[in-house]
Amino acid sequence: MGRDFSHIARRCERAVVTAYRELRETGSADMPAFTACTTLYRIHHPESSLEEARRLVSEWIDHHVVRGAQTPTEGCDCD
Template sequence: MGRDFSYITRNCERAVVTAYRELRDVGSTDFSAFGACTALYRIHHPEASVNEARRLVAEWIDHHVVRADPGPTDGCDCD
């Protein structure tokens, strides 16, 4: 349950959530997966600061993975 993230409309958000879940599934630590996903977000959004990327990645992981909430997030302004 909560593993299909196809309902997420933002490509960067879906990529981050999917990458985090897959990294954790193969044994990466939370910290390591979070760092990789922050870097991934910044690849999609090089204009974002590290702090902005960390905040969004943390919000998305909490929303989609921890709480398994399928509703929308505030996220970023891209599609």
């Protein structure tokens, strides 16, 4: 079924990637899932602009979901 994203160190990144994967697996289209994940990121980081949140979420989804990479990503400085 889905992939385990427990290797992702940042809690916000792991939450975003897991939420995106689960939304897509349960039938959500790409853009509504992306929008929900952008909102989720901004809940973790209310100081983030919408533009920054969209950029990070798209990079994380591309890195972990599309490419299936398990290497660290650039992103926020939180744990």
